[in-house]
Amino acid sequence: MNRIAIVIALIVASACTAQTARAEERSDTVMLNELVITALKQQQNLDELPLASTLVTAAETQRLNMVSIKSLSDLAPNVFLPDYGSRVTSSIYVRGLGARMDQPVVGLNVDNLTYLNKDAYDFDIPDIVRVEMLRGPQATLYGRNTMGGQINITTLSPFDWQGFRFAATSGNGPAARGHAAWYGKLNDDMGLSATVGYTYQNGWYRNNYNGSKTDRQNLLSGRVKYEWRPSRSFSLMNVAAVTSLNQSGYPYEYTGTGRIEYNDTCFYRRVTLSDALTLRWLTDRYSLTSVTSVQYIDDNLTLDQDFLPLSYFTLTQKKHETAFAEDLIARNPEDSKWRRTSGLFLFYKHNNMAAPVHFLDYGISQLIEQHRNDANPSYPIRWDTRDFPLNSDFFTPTFGVALYHESSVTVGKWLFTAGLRFDYEHVALKYHSHCDTGYMIYHEQEGGVFEPFRHISVNIDDHGRMSRQFFEVLPKIAVLYNLGDKGNNLYLNVSKGYKAGGFNTQMFSDILQQRVMEFMGVGGGYDPAEVVSYKPEKSWNFELGAHFAVLDGRLSGQADIFYIDCRDQQLTMFPDGTTTGRIMTNAGKTRSFGAELQLLYTPVEALTVTLNYGYTNARFRRFDNGLEDFRGKYLPYAPRNTLLGDVTYRIETPRVPWLDYILLDANVRLSGKIFWNESNTMHQNPYALPGASATFAKDDISLQLWGENLTDTKYNTFYFVSIKNEFLQRGLPLRFGATLRINF
Numbered sequence: 001m002n003r004i005a006i007v008i009a010l011i012v013a014s015a016c017t018a019q020t021a022r023a024e025e026r027s028d029t030v031m032l033n034e035l036v037i038t039a040l041k042q043q044q045n046l047d048e049l050p051l052a053s054t055l056v057t058a059a060e061t062q063r064l065n066m067v068s069i070k071s072l073s074d075l076a077p078n079v080f081l082p083d084y085g086s087r088v089t090s091s092i093y094v095r096g097l098g099a100r101m102d103q104p105v106v107g108l109n110v111d112n113l114t115y116l117n118k119d120a121y122d123f124d125i126p127d128i129v130r131v132e133m134l135r136g137p138q139a140t141l142y143g144r145n146t147m148g149g150q151i152n153i154t155t156l157s158p159f160d161w162q163g164f165r166f167a168a169t170s171g172n173g174p175a176a177r178g179h180a181a182w183y184g185k186l187n188d189d190m191g192l193s194a195t196v197g198y199t200y201q202n203g204w205y206r207n208n209y210n211g212s213k214t215d216r217q218n219l220l221s222g223r224v225k226y227e228w229r230p231s232r233s234f235s236l237m238n239v240a241a242v243t244s245l246n247q248s249g250y251p252y253e254y255t256g257t258g259r260i261e262y263n264d265t266c267f268y269r270r271v272t273l274s275d276a277l278t279l280r281w282l283t284d285r286y287s288l289t290s291v292t293s294v295q296y297i298d299d300n301l302t303l304d305q306d307f308l309p310l311s312y313f314t315l316t317q318k319k320h321e322t323a324f325a326e327d328l329i330a331r332n333p334e335d336s337k338w339r340r341t342s343g344l345f346l347f348y349k350h351n352n353m354a355a356p357v358h359f360l361d362y363g364i365s366q367l368i369e370q371h372r373n374d375a376n377p378s379y380p381i382r383w384d385t386r387d388f389p390l391n392s393d394f395f396t397p398t399f400g401v402a403l404y405h406e407s408s409v410t411v412g413k414w415l416f417t418a419g420l421r422f423d424y425e426h427v428a429l430k431y432h433s434h435c436d437t438g439y440m441i442y443h444e445q446e447g448g449v450f451e452p453f454r455h456i457s458v459n460i461d462d463h464g465r466m467s468r469q470f471f472e473v474l475p476k477i478a479v480l481y482n483l484g485d486k487g488n489n490l491y492l493n494v495s496k497g498y499k500a501g502g503f504n505t506q507m508f509s510d511i512l513q514q515r516v517m518e519f520m521g522v523g524g525g526y527d528p529a530e531v532v533s534y535k536p537e538k539s540w541n542f543e544l545g546a547h548f549a550v551l552d553g554r555l556s557g558q559a560d561i562f563y564i565d566c567r568d569q570q571l572t573m574f575p576d577g578t579t580t581g582r583i584m585t586n587a588g589k590t591r592s593f594g595a596e597l598q599l600l601y602t603p604v605e606a607l608t609v610t611l612n613y614g615y616t617n618a619r620f621r622r623f624d625n626g627l628e629d630f631r632g633k634y635l636p637y638a639p640r641n642t643l644l645g646d647v648t649y650r651i652e653t654p655r656v657p658w659l660d661y662i663l664l665d666a667n668v669r670l671s672g673k674i675f676w677n678e679s680n681t682m683h684q685n686p687y688a689l690p691g692a693s694a695t696f697a698k699d700d701i702s703l704q705l706w707g708e709n710l711t712d713t714k715y716n717t718f719y720f721v722s723i724k725n726e727f728l729q730r731g732l733p734l735r736f737g738a739t740l741r742i743n744f
Contacts, residue, residue, distance in 0.1 A: 041341055054132075061131070073669070080671060103502065109152045117323065139496060175201045216248040224240045245269065274293065274295045289330075303315045342406075344402070350395065353505065354393050355393075390512040414482075559597050560596050561593070564593070588624075610644065641672060
């Protein structure tokens with residue numbers, strides 16, 4: 001409650017600074033002129049660049065009810081954002097690349113703020129006007145953790161629209177979402193906007209143990225954007241945002257029973273604060289941009305780690321992370337035959353985390369006492385207490401600096417592009433693992449009577465520090481040939497991708513468990529340096545593609561084929577045996593190839609047809625974990641196919657005084673086949689999720705009736721293993737509702 005009160009106070013204080021102003025002019029289309037602080041590193045017209053990309057407009061975000069990046073799943077070919085776990089889990093899979101834990105494979109930028117931790121990716125973003133999804137390595141311009149691509153999101157500017165905006169959604173579940181915003185010009189060169197939003201979800205599935213909903217959530221958010229454009233040569237934008245999230249446990253179904261049933265509390269709570277200051281100087285010869293950002297995350301993830309109606313153990317991860325980043329970008333005008341972009345990027349972040357694992361009665365009995373007593377039945381043991389914590393505290397500071405440059409030269413119909421980035425990163429881990437417990441050894445006497453023999457104290461107090469340094473040179477070369485008409489071209493792109501290495505703290509619970517077993521003379525311990533650290537992931541991406549616009553522009557699109565050679569791909573694996581942690585390991589070699597197609601067809605003005613399809617074939621070339629050789633197996637979690645089909649038809653109603661038009665939309669998203677493990681023994685078959693909507697609009701008011709997963713398709717979005725038990729997470733069922741939007 002204290003956190004929510006703080007958030008409300010911040011939002012109210014920010015909103016009170018805004019002076020009420022009526023809109024002097026109105027535009028339904030956001031105009032992107034040279035002073036709008038967007039497209040800092042590439043030109044606006046993505047179809048004229050040698051890369052695969054998908055652009056989502058403001059109209060599309062409203063039509064498809066998109067408010068967070070997980071709503072982007074399947075919109076772009078081979079881009080899959082599964083909605084599983086808590087909002088701390090924001091995995092993204094692109095062209096077979098991706099990871100559930102730690103470093104992301106796709107970068108995220110919202111209003112020029114670069115998110116350095118994917119734990120904070122999943123939040124609601126109202127009033128989106130533009131989403132760019134760039135596929136393939138974007139490391140030259142965007143750096144680390146963009147080997148799968150980059151997502152750039154731009155929200156509405158108070159210079160482009162003035163007035164009040166209100167949107168409210170209500171649906172089954174029940175679920176509700178709403179936001180209110182004010183956009184105004186304080187004077188001719190100064191604009192301000194303030195937005196507040198709230199999301200409520202009661203949950204779709206129940207925990208059969210106690211009947212409670214497993215996926216409830218409440219999210220409160222606020223954002224203030226200030227822009228100042230005193231002259232043609234200078235502009236300033238500052239965006240401050242805050243979110244507060246409270247989410248309950250998760251619909252994890254035990255495959256042995258097909259039931260969601262666990263006895264301990266699960267929740268995720270998070271408060272995030274962020275601020276990004278963008279300064280831009282513009283002359284006839286160059287532009288210089290500075291983006292300074294600060295981010296703070298305070299969260300608590302608590303799990304019933306066994307997800308069974310038994311008291312095995314619980315896990316808590318509390319962290320406080322502060323991050324600072326600075327990006328300096330210099331560019332010359334886009335209309336020059338030699339376009340140049342140069343930059344300096346540096347960041348620092350540190351993460352303080354406490355991650356205790358609390359062993360409970362059944363876990364002590366089955367995982368510790370029984371294991372020890374089976375090995376030495378004549379001298380059985382019994383723990384002093386029926387619950388005890390294994391405590392782990394971590395401090396992880398990370399620093400990075402990069403220099404980059406990219407040049408594009410136009411020679412007739414040819415466009416030649418070359419780029420290079422020098423990237424250095426240093427990451428350290430300081431850990432403190434400790435527990436204070438003990439057990440009594442009993443000795444069997446004649447007649448089967450057991451008497452106390454000796455008491456053993458288990459006092460563990462382990463300290464350590466590890467550090468790693470990474471230096472990467474990230475080149476890119478590309479060539480594009482214009483086929484005469486604007487918007488028609490062929491291109492070839494060769495680029496290197498890079499995902500940073502680091503330390504996996506989730507294995508420390510198993511390390512401590514093995515240390516406890518060592519005290520009893522059973523089993524052997526892990527070497528933290530071997531099971532905690534993992535190497536960077538590197539890839540070479542080869543892409544051949546085309547952009548085209550034919551039939552007088554009524555049919556446009558993109559097509560490409562790609563091949564990715566990946567080394568040391570980072571994979572999340574489950575250790576063998578009765579373990580609780582997750583190992584981040586590096587596969588030796590993997591390869592991925594596939595094809596992508598995007599089509600936009602407008603046969604008549606009122607009708608629009610969209611088709612986006614992606615195919616990926618991603619397999620291990622060399623990966624043997626010592627127990628099994630996975631050569632030739634498909635990579636887990638990444639779908640082989642993604643598809644979006646969307647048909648929109650607009651009906652004008654000039655004879656109806658209370659209605660301007662009706663917008664009808666029918667769509668389907670398809671994902672699959674998805675393998676859940678490296679051995680390919682578990683999988684999710686391809687599944688389709690149809691949706692539809694009807695929007696009725698009059699002037700500044702619209703009412704949208706919508707439905708998602710209309711066939712109530714049963715599918716799973718996630719798989720994991722804990723102490724040899726397998727679990728699946730159910731996907732979202734049939735959902736329907738209404739959205740009211742009012743602008744004035």
